[in-house]
Amino acid sequence: MTVRVLLADDHGAIRSGLALILNNAEGIEVVGEAADGATAVQQAHALRPDVVLMDIRMPGMDGIAATRELVAEGLCEVLVLTTFDLDEYVHGALRAGAAGFLLKSVEAARLIEAVKLVAAGEGVLAPQVTRKLIAAFAAGTPQPATKPAGxxxxxxxxxxxxxxxxxxxxxxxxxxxxxxxxxxxxxxxxxxxxxxxxxxxxxxxxxxxxxxx
Missing domain, CATH: 1.10.10.10 (Winged helix-like DNA-binding domain superfamily/Winged helix DNA-binding domain)
Incomplete structure (x- = not known):
């Protein structure tokens, strides 16, 4: 099965580079591009991709808001790809329902693998992000275990x-x-x-x- 990918990034050169990498990968096809979050949502409705590769900082609707909308509607999986691993971005993306979070410094092979994993229902986090999340849990004030509703x-x-x-x-x-x-x-x-x-x-x-x- 071919994984259909939509690219959402406000830099055309970055979208072109990503498209080159992914279109040359076996089992992946880039079906569309968007320069902002609102367009990404519209394109996802029209093209029905399996995965949206989502930047966070974009004009108008940002990547976190777009992710929240896409996931809430069950349109596709979202893999966030950004330059920044700031805590508010990581937590915002994960709370919005992103299936993964990678930095743009990721190697091509790892990016291709991540797209396929997310399409298959897996979760993917950049090692830097994983370390920060674990450190945050470890450094936090000990709290009694909290069990969610359900x-x-x-x-x-x-x-x-x-x-x-x-x-x-x-x-x-x-x-x-x-x-x-x-x-x-x-x-x-x-x-x-x-x-x-x-x-x-x-x-x-x-x-x-x-x-x-």
Missing amino acids: FDDLTDREREVLACLGEGLSNAQIGTRLFIGETTVKTHVSRVLTKLALRSRVQAAIVAQEAGL
Whole structure:
């Protein structure tokens, strides 16, 4: 299956570079481009991409607002690609439901891999971002575990899957850990997200940490 990608960035040269990389990758096709968030949302409605590669700082509607709208409507997955790893950008993008967050310094091979992972329902975070999130949890004032609404509705297996998401494991790794197939893992992940009213597995990972799993 070919992964259909929409590029959203206000710099034409960056869009051209990304298009060159992705169109030359096996199994990926760039189907459209947008220079701002509002256009990205319109293009997503018209083109129905699998993944939107989203910049954050754009004129008019920014990438975080566009991500929130795209995810809320269930139009596609969003992979944020930005120059900045500022905390407010990272947290804003993840709260909006982005499936991943990468910096524009990412190597081409890693970008291609990330697009395919996000299209397959996985979560992707730049190593720099992962380290910052872990450090933030570690440095925070110890707090009692907080369980979100819907947590008590999770089955024992779904709680095990949520704990695995908290460790940042992929579907394949979760399957190996729990001795279940990837298709079963995907079903459990979907149920966890639905019961906890979450938009992405990255949000689920944060909830798992906060719940003390």
